[in-house]
Amino acid sequence: MSVNMSYRENIKLALQSIVSNRLRTFLTALIIAIGIMALIGVLTSIDAIQSSLTNSFSSMGSNSFNIRNRGVNVRIGDSGSQAKIFPSITYQDALDFKRNFDFNAVVSLSANVTWGATAKYQTTKTNPNIGVVGADENYIQTSGYKLADGRNLTAQDVENATGVVIIGQEVKNKLFKYNKNPIGEFISLGGERFTVVGLLESKGSSAGFGADKACFIPLSRGRAMMTRADPSYVITVMTTDPFKMDAAEGEAIATFRKIRTLNAKQSNDFEIIKSDAVAQILMQNLTYITAGAIVIAFITLLGASIGLMNIMLVSVTERTREIGVRKAIGATPTVIRKQFLMEAVVICVLGGVAGVVLGMLIGNLLALALGADFIVPWKWMLLGISVCVGVGMLSGYYPASKASRLDPVEALRYE
Structure with a gap:
């Protein structure tokens, strides 16, 4: 046997030992696989969530922003702060802004009429959870919605308070069965x-804005239906150049401060909210989830490494005579150490590969549910395999060193 044994021979001996036990x-690799599966699964799931959020909010237009009387309030647990609420943006304020805003951009006005309406067609009706939004002729464009059929609201519809409506896919599916075309039909x-x-067009469940179960009517008609005494309107601005x-x-x-008659010392009494503001807040919170997932996965891997070290120590004890024979025919402590280290690394890599595959499948099941694309998390896969090699080296070093220090005479006499 050559003293300078190649890595290929070390791997061969490691596999022979693995097959014989x-x-x-299997149990050791399973522990490693569970830890890596948890790590890769959660990280792939988070990538899927981020992809879904990006797709959903980018459909609103990355080149648009809203002027509202309150900020975005997204709170996860106890984190986050309460959004400020300013005086309502009146209909006159909104109209003045649309008339006076001197910039190459599209401006739309809208207001929530209700989120608890019941839509009815003949004898069929929906649950009382339909959103009704009063909008002008530019709202569909500035909000990133697309028409699957029919036409948009027109300036004449808004001016004359015409009784027309654009409906979402869920409203259509509830009211118009058997693929009946809703265009031209009357609903209440x-x-x-x-x-x-x-x-x-359907926005899907990941969009989060309820567009599929909403109805859009001319803003002037919506104003007549509002029951609130002091409604606040939303101004949306979409630039032609991002x-x-x-x-x-x-x-x-500057334009809206002038409309609000604010002097230089007064701060804004309104909020500018970009279309991806909610997505950014949610993604920031996802970083905490990512950190937590990594910590939990590494704790699992720590337990797995302790188990692997114990198994390798048992293996050293069981193979004492074998080590003695190898040393007697010329194997150096370095060769013995490499063999046991390689064995620990191979076990970890086998478990790691299984964990990476399972974790990727679990993460992509969530991606499929969210309507995101299939994700191959190359960087997380490389991280997982690297971690496995590291765990194998750390947990195998002490048993390998112990094996390399065995006295060959005592090892050969071991029963």
Whole structure:
């Protein structure tokens, strides 16, 4: 036997030892696989969530922002702060802004009429959870919605308070069975009659804005249906050039401060909210989830490494005579150490590969549920395999050193 044994021979000996102790190897690799599966699964799931959020919020238009009387309030657990609430943006404020905003951008006005309406078509009706939004002719464009059929609201519809409505896919599916075309049909909302003139493309469950179960009516008609005494309107600005977002935002602030008659010393009494603000807040919170997942996975791997070290120590004891024979025919302590280290690393890599595959499948099941693309987390896969090699080296070093220090004479006499 050559003293300078190659790595290939070391791997061959490691595999022979693993095959001869199948149950022990399986249980050890299983512990490693569970830890890596938890790590890769959670990290892949988080990538899927981020991809879904990006797709959902980018559909709103990365080059748009809203002017509201309150900020975005997304709280996860006890984190986050309460959004400030400013005086309502009146209909006159909104109209003045649309008339006076001097920038190459599209401006739309809207207001939530209700999120508890019941839509009815003939004898079929929905649950009382339909959103009704009063909107102008630009709202569909600035909000990133697309029409699947029919037409958009027009300036004449808004000016004349026409009884027309654009409905979401879920409303259509509830009211119009057997693929009946809803365009031109009459439905009632809040006891008032509307003609369906448009059907939105589905936004999917990941969008989070309830567009699929919403109805959009002319803003002037929506104002007449509002029951609140002091409703607040939303102004949406969409620039034609994404690189001019900052300039548009600055001009919008100056224009609306003038409408609000604020002097130089007074702070803004309104909020500028970019279309991806909610996504950014959610993604920031995902970093804490990622950190927690990594900590839990590494704790699992720590337990697995302790188990592997114990098994390797048992293996050294069981193979004492074998070590003695190898030393007697010329194997150096370095060769013995490499063999046992290689054995520990191979067990970890086998478990790691299984964990990576299972974790990737679990993460992509969530991606499929969220409507995101199939994700191959190369960086997490490389991290998982690297961690496995590291765990194998750390947990195998002491048993390997112990084996390399055995006295060959005492080892040969060991029973």
